[in-house]
Amino acid sequence: MGRTSRKRSTSASRAIIASAALILGGGGxxxxxxxxxxxxxxxxxxxxxxxxxxxxxxxxxxxxxxxxxxxxxxxxxxxxxxxxxxxxxxxxxxxxxxxxxxxxxxxxxxxxxxxxxxxxxxxxxxxxxxxxxxxxxxxxxxxxxxxxxxxxxxxDDDNASGTDGGSGQAGDQADSRRAEQGQAQDGGRGGDNGQGRQGNGPEAPDFVDIQSVQPDVDKPRLRRGASRGTFTTDCGRNENGKFNPDNVIVAPGVSNGAHHMHDYVGNQANDAFADDDDLANGDTTCRNQGDRSTYYWPVLRLQNGTAENDAAADGGGKDQNVGEIQTPSQVTLKFVGNPTGKVTAMPRFLRIITGDAKAFTNGDANANASWSCTGFENRQLKDKYPICPDGSQVVRSFAFQSCWDGRNTDSANHRTHVAFARADGRCPNGFKAIPQLVQRIVYDVPPGPGFAVDSFPEQLHKPVTDHGDFINVFDDNLMKKVVSCVNGGRRCR
Incomplete structure (x- = not known):
């Protein structure tokens, strides 16, 4: 399907997390x-x-x-x-x-x-x-x-090793919800057309109480000559409901190339068949019309038994992504500098993927999304969803690669033309620093287990598979302003 439009409820019932590991019994x-x-x-x-x-x-x-x-x-x-x-x-x-x-x-x-x-x-x-x-x-x-x-x-490593819900109270809370809900949802696939809980994850061990996590954020020290400014672009929260299961970076020209739904903000021309000209001429939700960049990420759903409009569609129920899509309560798109020196302009149509949609099976070498809760963002999780206390909201964030090879806007594996800065903040040899995109996406969802990001079906909706995608379609004048603000130590919009 190309797009899904839907009404969004402002209240959502608590959901249950149920194990859906496939048990091949018999003892042989x-x-x-x-x-x-x-x-x-x-x-x-x-x-x-x-x-x-x-x-x-x-x-x-x-x-x-x-x-x-x-x-x-x-x-x-x-x-x-x-x-x-x-x-x-x-x-x-x-x-x-x-x-x-x-x-x-x-x-x-x-x-x-x-x-x-x-x-x-x-x-x-x-x-x-x-x-x-x-x-x-x-x-x-x-x-x-x-x-x-x-x-x-x-x-599933967590289940194979016999873990009971990770650190904190994730397992207990999930069990409690099972007791509360009983058989209210008969789950997964089958005759409910995808309206029950997801039949292939996540599991109770994929959640952890954020209050049980130790602070772990360690940023590089800013050195003399660092680019300390920021540029923030306001492109909304996908209030207009632009979704599709395409990925124009990884699978151009292929419908349902992602096998999961993406939220889109910014460029509205983005689908599997969009080329650079389409993006350059596309409408944008960004307040500054000089930013026609496209920013997209897998949707987050509540597993509350609510049927979504894509329950029988590619990327949705056909790919075991079911539940109520959540509109973020806040989306912040900020470009920041380099802790060791100045940044240079991004080339137009630079493509960057951060994180790995297949990290559950690939391993976490390219995993890069972080999960946390408002009020606790000095505690970041890579492979767990957070259980936030009452009054706190779920936060997912992506710090994109901030070093560019100076030549290519893409690469065969969509990774090697960009790189992360080293631990000291410097770019690897042969790479130059560019403004770093930092995305922060906040959701007002019920406390406790009961939500998950869309994923490839075989990735079981694991939090480590979260990822973000970006194509730079700033016009030249606005990109110059971004660089000037960042290098000049100013905070601009």
Whole structure:
């Protein structure tokens, strides 16, 4: 679907968090590829292991081919992006089949390999070959990509290790809500058309009481010559309800390339098919019309049993993203300086992705979103959702990469043309400092477990998968003002 418009309720019932790990029972050994840690690298095929069928195997884990690609020639970029998007769809379909047939698979463990993992490997092998061929027409054909074709089953680490809700009172609060709600929601997929709780996460251990977290924010010391100013752009809170499940950066030209819904503020022309000209000429929700940049992130939903308009649509219920989409109570988009020196202008149409939508299976090397609560923002969480006390609101924030290679507005994996500053605030060699986008998004949701960000289905709505996307479409004069304000130590709007 292109867009969803909807009415938004101002009150929401408390939701329950229920475990939806897929338990393959029977006590036997399942002779399929499985593993329990997302920390294993994606540069080779997953290990073969025998896995006790009583273990909770929750999802399908595939190496991220996009992260392993060499430079992709411009001539091949479109074809490669489409093949990578097709692989995401294949994983989604395989995960769906795994979820739908779990009872059969518990009776016939070989079915996992024969019906899910084997066919998925064959499809991925063919896709990798097409990617290699496309690159090979203009550059050296990449080697050793075939090892990325096999996928495996994996357990939800928190559940596999027997944790009971993380630190604090997350587990107790979730259990309490189960008792309160009883069988009010029969959950997940099935006959409720996606109107019940999400059937594939999150889990009680994905939440933690923010008051039990120790302060952990440590910023680099500002040095002489630092760029201390800020520029804030006001682009609203997506009050007009622009959503779609596309990702024009990662999957241009592919509808539902994200398999989850995004909130959009700023540029209103953004969909899978928008090119730079479309963005340059698009309307903007930004107060300063010189900023036609696009800012987008996965929506946050309450799992309160309310049917959303996308309950039967791509990116919504079809991709196991269900519940009531929440409009942020506040969105702040601020550009800040570098603690060691001056910044230079961003190039127009620079694309930056921060965080990793597949961090649950990829590992957290590229995870970058932070979760907290108002009044407690010196405590930041990467892999847990916060349980905020009464009167405090949920905060998710993204500090984007602030160093640019000086040449490219994008790269094959959409990451290597930009970089994070080092711990001392300096950019890596060969990179120059640019104004750093810092997004802060606040939600007034009921205290306790009961919300989640949209995700790829197999990522189980884990908080570590949160991410933000940005395309710079400032006009030249306004970008000059941004740089002048930041370098001059002024606070501008």
């Amino acid at each position: 050994l399942v002779a399929v590829n499985v593993h329990a840690s997302a920390g294993e690298g994606a540069s080779g095929s997953p290990p073969d292991r025998s896995w006790n069928a009583g273990t909770q195997m929750s999802t399908i884990d595939c190496p991220d081919v996009g992260n392993e690609l060499p430079d992709v020639p411009d001539e091949a970029r479109g074809e490669v992006d489409r093949e990578l998007a097709a692989m995401d769809t294949q994983i989604t379909e395989a995960y769906q089949q795994f979820a739908d047939r779990k009872d059969e698979m518990s009776r016939d463990p070989n079915l996992v390999e024969n019906a899910v993992l084997g066919p998925l490997k064959d499809k991925r092998t063919a896709g990798i070959d097409r990617i290699s061929t496309a690159i090979g027409r203009s550059a050296d054909r990449p080697e050793r990509l075939d090892g990325l074709a096999p996928c495996s089953l994996r357990a």
